[in-house]
Amino acid sequence: MLDLSPDKIVVVAALAFMILGPGRIPAVARSMAKARVQLRDLTKALPSETVQLIKDPRRALMDAMSDPHEADEPVVQRLPDDVSLN
Numbered sequence: 001m002l003d004l005s006p007d008k009i010v011v012v013a014a015l016a017f018m019i020l021g022p023g024r025i026p027a028v029a030r031s032m033a034k035a036r037v038q039l040r041d042l043t044k045a046l047p048s049e050t051v052q053l054i055k056d057p058r059r060a061l062m063d064a065m066s067d068p069h070e071a072d073e074p075v076v077q078r079l080p081d082d083v084s085l086n
Contacts (some may be wrong), residue, residue: 016028
């Protein structure tokens with residue numbers, strides 16, 4: 001997924017140290033860890049159908065397109081003669 005070599009980790013850590021400073025790095029790390037836990041809990045709470053849609057959107061799209069659309073009135077309707085499109 002992410003190609004994190006030791007060199008890249010050192011560069012990111014040095015940039016974080018320069019931008020945030022030593023006092024704010026622990027607070028930012030804690031908030032990022034909380035966000036990661038919340039995201040993990042959210043994904044566990046998703047219904048299995050939603051997870052399947054996320055994993056294989058092409059199949060879900062094909063399934064949706066293959067189902068016939070049943071409606072009481074036609075999707076395309078004729079415009080009245082007195083309506084102008086200009």
